[in-house]
Amino acid sequence: MSVESALRDGNGAGxxxxxxxxxxxGSGFLRFERHLARLYASAAELGFACDPERLGEVLSNTVSGHGT
Known part of the structure; x- marks a missing residue:
C-alpha cells in the first residue's frame, strides 16, 4: 500500500x-512543522479530511527502519 492510498479519504473531487x-x-523530515501547517491549511481550504494522528502514523511507518 502506498502512503498516498493510506491517507486518501475517498474525496471524489477529481x-x-x-x-x-x-x-x-538521522535528521528526519526537514522543516516538518512548516510542511504540516501548509498541508493542514490546504486540506481545510479544499475540503479534504486530514487526521493529524493518522498522518503521523503513516509517515512514521513509511520511514521506519531507515535510520530515523
Whole structure:
C-alpha cells in the first residue's frame, strides 16, 4: 500500500492534494512543522479530511527502519 492510498479519504473531487517532504537519515523530515501547517491549511481550504494522528502514523511507518 502506498502512503498516498493510506491517507486518501475517498474525496471524489477529481483531484489530489500532494505535499512533498524531504527526509534524511538521522535528521528526519526537514522543516516538518512548516510542511504540516501548509498541508493542514490546504486540506481545510479544499475540503479534504486530514487526521493529524493518522498522518503521523503513516509517515512514521513509511520511514521506519531507515535510520530515523
Amino acid at each position: 483531484f489530489e492534494l500532494i505535499e512533498t517532504m524531504r527526509w534524511e537519515p
